Amino acid sequence: MRVFLTIYKYTIMYQNKPKSGGSARSGGFSPRRSTGGSSFSRGGDRGGYRGGSSSRGGSSFGGGQRRRSGGRFQGSHIDTSRFINKAVVTEEVVEFIPKHAFVDFALDPKIKKNIGKKGYVTPTPIQDHAIPHVLEGVDVVGIANTGTGKTAAFLLPLIHKVLENKDEQILIVVPTRELATQIDDEFRAFCSGMGIFSAVCVGGAPIFRQIKTLKFFNNFVIGTPGRIKDLIERRNLDISKFNTVVLDEADRMLDMGFINDMRYFMDKMPKERQTLFFSATMSREIETLIHEFLNEPVRISVKTGDTAKSVEQDVIHVKRGESKLDILVDLLMKPEFDKVIIFGKTKHGVERLAESLLSKGITAESLHGDKRHSHRQSSLNAFKGNKAQVLVATDVAARGIDVSNVSHVINYDIPATYEDYVHRIGRTGRAGKGGKALTFIE
Numbered sequence: 001m002r003v004f005l006t007i008y009k010y011t012i013m014y015q016n017k018p019k020s021g022g023s024a025r026s027g028g029f030s031p032r033r034s035t036g037g038s039s040f041s042r043g044g045d046r047g048g049y050r051g052g053s054s055s056r057g058g059s060s061f062g063g064g065q066r067r068r069s070g071g072r073f074q075g076s077h078i079d080t081s082r083f084i085n086k087a088v089v090t091e092e093v094v095e096f097i098p099k100h101a102f103v104d105f106a107l108d109p110k111i112k113k114n115i116g117k118k119g120y121v122t123p124t125p126i127q128d129h130a131i132p133h134v135l136e137g138v139d140v141v142g143i144a145n146t147g148t149g150k151t152a153a154f155l156l157p158l159i160h161k162v163l164e165n166k167d168e169q170i171l172i173v174v175p176t177r178e179l180a181t182q183i184d185d186e187f188r189a190f191c192s193g194m195g196i197f198s199a200v201c202v203g204g205a206p207i208f209r210q211i212k213t214l215k216f217f218n219n220f221v222i223g224t225p226g227r228i229k230d231l232i233e234r235r236n237l238d239i240s241k242f243n244t245v246v247l248d249e250a251d252r253m254l255d256m257g258f259i260n261d262m263r264y265f266m267d268k269m270p271k272e273r274q275t276l277f278f279s280a281t282m283s284r285e286i287e288t289l290i291h292e293f294l295n296e297p298v299r300i301s302v303k304t305g306d307t308a309k310s311v312e313q314d315v316i317h318v319k320r321g322e323s324k325l326d327i328l329v330d331l332l333m334k335p336e337f338d339k340v341i342i343f344g345k346t347k348h349g350v351e352r353l354a355e356s357l358l359s360k361g362i363t364a365e366s367l368h369g370d371k372r373h374s375h376r377q378s379s380l381n382a383f384k385g386n387k388a389q390v391l392v393a394t395d396v397a398a399r400g401i402d403v404s405n406v407s408h409v410i411n412y413d414i415p416a417t418y419e420d421y422v423h424r425i426g427r428t429g430r431a432g433k434g435g436k437a438l439t440f441i442e
Helices: 107-118 124-134 149-162 177-190 207-214 225-233 251-257 257-268 282-293 324-332 347-359 371-386 418-425
Strands: 002-009 011-016 139-145 170-173 199-200 220-224 242-247 274-280 298-302 311-317 342-345 364-367 390-393 406-411 434-439
Touching: 011 257, 107 149, 107 177, 124 139, 124 149, 124 298, 139 149, 149 177, 149 242, 149 274, 170 199, 170 225, 170 257, 177 199, 177 220, 177 371, 199 207, 199 225, 207 225, 220 225, 220 364, 225 257, 251 257, 251 274, 251 282, 251 418, 298 418, 324 347, 324 434, 347 364, 347 390, 364 371, 371 390, 418 434
Parallel strands: 011 298, 139 274, 139 298, 170 220, 170 242, 199 220, 242 274, 311 434, 342 390, 342 406, 364 390, 406 434
Antiparallel strands: 002 011
16 A cells, blocks of 8 residues: 655645455355355354455435436446455555644643543544644645544634634534534534533424524534525524634535535625535535635545445345345344444335344344434434444435444445445444445345
């Protein structure tokens, strides 16, 4: 693995050279048949599946409709070889060496104390490069793989900014309710005991409770685009005095059709402001937004290829006459499948699959756009708390869901785009740990 670090006046790049994947034929799983070679199943298990080498080393969620672009990444037209990426042990290992430790950053001592309580010592690449620039007050574009610590990269310097000026107000905009709640949880941990307050404003939750919260002064408002626009139109949220805005998972918001909502509230913010823009992908549309919303931003890219090298990927071929559900249940009965996220295509399909797994004795929760916000949080908390082995979800869980120690991601239905696939499998192999991703092919 080679590491490239290039610094320009307005651009910082940190990239690992991606490795090529395998072929669809050579690496695929064939359920209930076992040939020579390693597999994920333990020796002696019946119903093993061929795995080759296993080396170790919708709802709009707050407004707007998701759109699907045409092209070669649509559904079953995705080249299935892109779902296969074997872990390869090599002699050449180049580790990222940060320029800073967290104690080196010009952050308030109270923030550093809370960072220490969370056990953080060494920043991730996006944190190492972004935090100094955010502290300087300049606009920043951060392009990074999912699960690389983007949230702390903007929260830590912005909390410091508020400690320097308690009148400072910051707007953080995200595509989903779950991501908003997750950011707020991390915010509360970082600013514990500092007297800094936040309001979470998301669709699918009672708006009048949010209106009540907004009657008090909040340094941070974290929300989804549709609900933020709604609150502005109701005159319950005045962002004309917010001097900082964070657009997190901007590519997802664009994909979900939130562009008009984003333009609406960005137009109502001060022209002289700090804008932080984070995305996992860079496209022509994203570049247009950057030119539209930001002023001479520092660009930071810490992409390490489309998919994390810590996630081993393979496919499960379902032959004619075989039961897809039975194959899935056989997998979930294996001891190594201890914490699994299963992705389905539709809300009704996800709910039916969760019910089917429950009927077969597998503890499962469902997560999709038809569930109320409180029910979605309950399902997610049950999965996080190991009260459920399986979380069956639509792509609402493909981004912004940070659950520790997810052993496997299973694509029960093929994703609509390769980009969705990348974000789905990014739920495992996080925080430096390994994970496995399997995709059913019929």
